Amino acid sequence: MSNFIQVGSPAPTDTVLDHEGKEVSVKDYLGQKLILFFYPKANTPGCTKEACSLRDHYETFVEKGYAVVGVSPDNQKPIQNFINKQSLPYPLWSDKELVLIKGFGAWGEKSMYGKTYEGLLRSTFVIDEEGKVSHVVEKVITKAHAEQLLELLEPATA
Numbered sequence: 001m002s003n004f005i006q007v008g009s010p011a012p013t014d015t016v017l018d019h020e021g022k023e024v025s026v027k028d029y030l031g032q033k034l035i036l037f038f039y040p041k042a043n044t045p046g047c048t049k050e051a052c053s054l055r056d057h058y059e060t061f062v063e064k065g066y067a068v069v070g071v072s073p074d075n076q077k078p079i080q081n082f083i084n085k086q087s088l089p090y091p092l093w094s095d096k097e098l099v100l101i102k103g104f105g106a107w108g109e110k111s112m113y114g115k116t117y118e119g120l121l122r123s124t125f126v127i128d129e130e131g132k133v134s135h136v137v138e139k140v141i142t143k144a145h146a147e148q149l150l151e152l153l154e155p156a157t158a
Contacts, residue, residue: 004105004123004136011036011127012103016071016095019079024093026100030131033066035149037124037140038106042074042082042092046122049142051086057146058089064153066126071095073120124149 013027026034037054039047054068061068068090072079079092101107101120110119126135141148
């Protein structure tokens with residue numbers, strides 16, 4: 001059973017900081033569609049693949065009317081380095097207090113090498129113009145996340 005926020009729910013609008021230290025919120029995107037992805041740690045292999053997949057298809061998302069924003073519990077400095085190193089065209093937000101991360105249900109039990117611990121659950125939420133969650137991606141395919149989202153947002157017609 002997932003703790004993720006459900007489709008149709010209003011997206012949490014807690015304020016966090018962007019990579020430049022400015023206060024930001026999902027409220028800033030009301031009136032447009034938003035792809036909000038949660039990733040565990042900047043400059044790690046999986047997160048880099050995911051961020052670059054979204055970077056490589058960024059123009060397609062923009063053409064379809066979507067803004068893209070990434071959120072992690074990292075500080076601003078590693079986030080800024082990640083943006084610069086990977087030439088990311090979209091903002092990344094720092095949620096050190098885990099308010100937005102927990103609000104979306106993207107924090108929970110994980111396991112690695114037989115050990116269980118609490119951590120960020122890699123996930124993506126699509127938010128409509130009115131601030132409601134329209135799609136939840138619980139199983140992110142890191143190297144093909146953009147394609148995964150595009151397929152979800154515009155399923156192929158039979």
